[in-house]
Amino acid sequence: MFVTRLKLPLALFALPVLGLVVWSLAAAGPGQAKQTAGDQTKQEAAPQPAPPAEYVGSETCSGCHADFAPDKLAYHKEIDVVKRLSEWKGRACESCHGPGKAHAESADPKLIFSFKGAPAAKASQTCLKCHAQGLRSSGRAFDAHARNSVACGSCHTVHAPKAKPLLAGVPNGLCVTCHTNVKAEFFRPYRHRLVEGAISCIDCHNPHGSPIGGRTTAQFRASHGNEQPCLKCHSDKRGPFTFEHVPVRTEGCSACHEPHGSVNPRMLVRHQVRFLCLECHTTPGLGLPAGARPSGTAPMGQTPPAFHDLRSPRYRNCTTCHIKIHGSYMSGIFER
Amino acid sequence: MKTASSNNRVALVVLVSALWAAAGSAQQQPAPAAAPEPQQPAQAAAAPPSDRPVTGSIDFGYRWTVKEYGNNNMYRSIVNLGDGPKLFDAALSFRSLRPSYTDRVDVQLNSWGGEPYSTARVSARKEGIYELGFVYRNISYYNNIPSFANPLLESGLPSFDSQNGYDIHRRLFDVTLDIFPNRRFSPYFVYSRSAGTGPGLLTFVGPGNEYLSNRRIDDAVNIFRAGSHLNFSKANFTLEFGGSRFRDDLRVFYGPGGANPGNRRTPLLGETLRLDSADQQYGGGSTTFFTRHSATLRPFRWMDLSGEFLFNQPSLNATLRELAAGNLVSSPDLRRNTGQTVTGTAQALRPHPSGTASLVLRPLDRLRIVQSYYTDRFHLSSFSALNQNLTGVAGLLGFVLPPAVSEANTNLVYFSSNYNRYQAEAMFDLHPRVTVRGGYRKIWSEVLHGDPSDPEAADRGRQRQQVALAGVDVRLPANLTLFGAAEVSSGDSALVRTSLLDYQRVKVRGRWKPLKWATVNGTLALLRNFNGRPDINLAYRSHESSLSLVLSPRGGRRLNLMLDYMHSALASDMFIILVPFFNRDISRYDQNGHQVGAYVNLGLTKNARFDFGGSMVVVDGSRPTRFYQPQADLVLPFRSKVSWIAGWRFYDFNETQFRSEAFRSHLFLTGLRITM
Structure with a gap:
């Protein structure tokens, strides 16, 4: 059984690797020589330098912009010193702002690309010429930041970062400058320990967009490949269980929990457990007004049996019996 | 349910002594240093490089709590800060002034010394060669809310323990190594571990009654993943492969400690049920392999293509061993018995692929069209078998039954989900300062859950949804920015x-x-x-x-x-x-x-600060709640690199419907900040 299980993941891993090797070999062939031709198409697609005559070099830039000299930058000074970026050596400023000769000669700010005031999409495209590693950019189609014109520079700053990686502020503080409502949710008594520093927004969310949140609007950071981030810490809820509780898998944890903060114990979305359960576990069609018929496909869930006499406190506390409500190895009704 | 261990405190005292000594030597250096921002130790890590090998600050001291009144279980469930010596914060940066294996090492420590959430973060890097990150978190989860999962209290009995409580420590550990051998190939390796251990309370559930018992949580997952970014002029790829191993050794046990009458206080078919002893031991183990591959292609300046393929396949092997004695009934036939032995085994396999494909077109400078498709599918096949042996079977209502009974039952479960989402959106720059967007999203999914041998009885679900999307972003003069987004959905099911x-x-x-x-x-x-x-x-x-x-x-x-x-x-x-x-x-x-x-x-002065404020939550409705958390902090320097820190926190929690769960508590702290 172990070998059978192993085959599929290995194949899934090996096939792209093989394809990549073939592609790399092809790319390293004659096509590689064309990269240095500097044609306009390639310049947009990758950070290839324009003809040297249009560049003035970082030293010239530093003459006026001394505070932003490459050697004072936290990370982008690597452009000058790292071998793998040698083609930009001495032109770190222009690797982002474009050729600066016209600007240097005229001091006209309109003659050089400035991130300040540039349309968000255009500014981000400039960063993505280098920073397009798959996991950062492949989720951008799903990224609420990109869709809402929040440029890279809204959170990152090259010239005066306050935290890694090139952040304009400490991560949680930076997020709540826009997500003010989420900040207030963390004031509530039952909450994840974000304010106390135990976790960070980016432990759960991927600010660069992620398809994992495809079932919700949140941009989740994946755990175990493509599972919800909650399961990285709450690993006992992940399963697989012999008996899964359907909405845990299909609706996600937020079907029952408020992940940021709640006034209800266990961060539940209802004040008492029984209402949380009964809102789903009510047989479709039952209780319809006389003559009414259910339309469309009925939702999932069933009515509790009649011996669950809700007048008794025993039955009003559903999870004292259904103790394995997230999923059970042995009991279809989550009792053990 | 005990408080923080004393071992941590001893370690803390040793650590603080060593840091004090280090600070003493640091004071010999004449260069002045600015005090870091309070509560923001990360700033030290990103501070501009200086010519000193060590920079940063350390806050340590002693904290004690003064409880005005209230429920200690609630205090621990919500706040859980205790007395004792503490290392509040430390943020240190070590720079190598000579060529070395590292350019810089950053260390951050938060809340050590028996605190409910202690973290340590260490990162080291050599420019252009590697980055190594280490994160350790020890998070205490205490939860014993008297009114939660407590039918006895609701019945008017003096029971002040939740029947679903815990006092566990979850230790999380992450190590990440990124290597940059060249511009095209940058591999990374990640190891993560999450382990939770500790006592708690849970019910031992039997037919007809459930009995408050002890539980011991003991689970751990080890995750390893490795991959590489592959960067080319027109394409970027990330290939990742990983695996995890999880174990869950939960134990629920009661006795010996006298008869436990359980939550049912009335006879069941003439029998008064009780539990004398119980021991329920789970042995759950899960192994997973997962892959994650992504590709971003830019074949033309006006087109981006990207996609991700993700797959994980967890498998389960679990066992159960259960012994119980008392005056019990069995399931499902309600035979009265004095002893139950249950053994069980379970297996499950849940392949879970998901994938995305997206296309971004920029036919005009001012127009972007984004299309994406996302699919997430899994199916679960599982099996469980339980064997139950009863002793002392006597039957109910006078029926005579054999003294020992053995029964077995098996379950097969099939659960599948097929979720799909397509979205198309166009974004147009009406003006360099105004962008509008509009689009469409369609969601369709199917879920099937049930016994494969009885497809007619399966629970089926279907989702059909069409959503219209619209948005506008306006960047007005005077630094005024407005974003607006709207979604209107019409669903069939x-x-x-x-x-x-x-x-x-x-x-x-x-x-x-x-x-x-x-x-x-x-x-x-x-x-x-x-x-x-x-x-x-x-x-x-x-x-x-x-x-x-x-x-x-x-x-x-x-x-x-x-x-x-x-x-x-x-x-x-x-x-x-x-x-x-x-x-x-x-x-x-x-x-x-x-x-x-x-x-x-x-x-106040160059290095003296006074911070004060707090938060207030006032909620009315189904669960009216008030929660106030004012605080004040004072930093007063008394030597060039040493400051006195003092703080006060106040927590006031009350709920109208559960007044017995209210608490009010003051926390005072005093200590030193050493700046290097």
Whole structure:
């Protein structure tokens, strides 16, 4: 059984690797020589330098912009010193702002690309010429930041970062400058320990967009490949269980929990457990007004049996019996 | 349920002594250093490089709590800060002034010394060669809310322990190594571990009764993943492969400690049930392999293609061993017995592929068209077998039964989900300062859950949803930015009764920076969801509006002011069926809350600061709650690199419906800040 299980993941891993090797070999062939031709198409697609005559070099830039000299930058000074970026050596400023000769000669700010005031999409495209590693950019189609014109520079700053990686502020503080409502949710008594520093927004969310949140609007950071981030810490809820509780898998944890903060114990979305359960576990069609018929496909869930006499406190506390409500190895009704 | 271990405190004292000694040597250096911002140790890590090998600060001291009144279980469930010597914060950067294996090492420590959430972060890097990150978190989860899962208290009996409580420590450990051998190939390796251990309370559930028992949580998962970014001129790839191993050795046990009458205090068919002893031991083990591959291609300047393929396949092997003695009944035939032995085994396999494909077209400079498709599918095949042996079988209501009975039953379960989402959106720059967007999203999914041998009885769900999308982003002069987004959905069917179906969602965000040192942010979020099926009649309405103001004149050297306010209102009602008479009722939930945060940082002198403020939560509705958390901190330097720190925290929690769970507590701290 172990070998059978192993085959599929290995194949899934090996096939792209093989394809990549073939592609790399092809790319390293004659096509590689064309990269240095500097044609306009390639310049947009990758950070290839324009003809040297249009560049003035970082030293010239530093003459006026001394505070932003490459050697004072936290990370982008690597452009000058790292071998793998040698083609930009001495032109770190222009690797982002474009050729600066016209600007240097005229001091006209309109003659050089400035991130300040540039349309968000255009500014981000400039960063993505280098920073397009798959996991950062492949989720951008799903990224609420990109869709809402929040440029890279809204959170990152090259010239005066306050935290890694090139952040304009400490991560949680930076997020709540826009997500003010989420900040207030963390004031509530039952909450994840974000304010106390135990976790960070980016432990759960991927600010660069992620398809994992495809079932919700949140941009989740994946755990175990493509599972919800909650399961990285709450690993006992992940399963697989012999008996899964359907909405845990299909609706996600937020079907029952408020992940940021709640006034209800266990961060539940209802004040008492029984209402949380009964809102789903009510047989479709039952209780319809006389003559009414259910339309469309009925939702999932069933009515509790009649011996669950809700007048008794025993039955009003559903999870004292259904103790394995997230999923059970042995009991279809989550009792053990 | 015990408090923090003394070992941590001893270690802390040793650590603080060593740091004090280090600070003493650091004081010999004449170069002055600026005090770091309070509560923001990360800033030290990103401080501009200096010519000193060690920079940063360490805050340590002693804290004690003064409880005015209240429920200690609630205090620990919500706050859980205790007395004793503490290392509050440390942020240190070590720079190598000579060529070395590392350019820089950053160390951050937060909340050590028996604290409920201790963290350590260490990172080392050599420019252009590698980056190594290490994160350790020890998070204490204490939860024993007397009114939660406590039918005895609800019945009027003096039971002040939740029947679902725990006091565990979850230790999380992450190591990440990124290597940069060349510009095209950058591999990375990640190891993560999450382990939870500790005692708790849980019920031992038997037929007809459930008995408050002890539990021992012991689970751990080890995750390893490795991959590489492959960067080319027109394409980027990431290939990742990983695996995890999980074990779950939960134990629920009771006795010997006398007869446990359980939650049922009335006879069942003439028998008074009791539990004398129980021991339920689980042995769950799961192994997973997962892959994650992504590709981004830019074949033309006007086109981006990207996609991700993700797959994970967890498998389960679990066992159960259960012994119980008392006056019990068996399931499902309600045989009275004096002893039960249950053994069980279970297996499950859940392959879970998901993938995305997206296409971004820029046919014009001002127009972007984004299309994406996302699919997420899994199916679970599982099997379990239970064997139950009963001793002392006597039958109920006078029926005579054999003295020992053995029964076995097996279960097969099939559960599949096929979720798909397609979205197309166009974004157009009407003006360099105005972008509008509009689009369409379609969601369709199917779920099947049941016994494969009885497909007619399977529970089926179907989701069909069409959503119209619109948005506008406006960047006005005077640093005023506005974002607006709206979604309007029309659904045919939902998977569960509370799912989004016919909904309207509106979000508006604004930011105004009238001065370089003043920022105003505002958010408005509305969501209305309806399901008009006559047997559901769901009407959900939520509204959140928030406003924040940040003032930092002169770079915040003398004054920082942060004000946050949010008003949240939520109302939901839907039809439910109440057993045992199956009469229709309405489940109503209301929440009307005001959350306020206000913090002021005052710079008294060059290194002296006084910070004060706090937060306030006032919520009315289904669970009226008040929670106040004012605080004040003082930093007074008395030597060039040593400051006295003092702080006060106050927690006041009360709920109108559960007044016995209220608490009020003061925390005082004093200590030293050493700056290097």
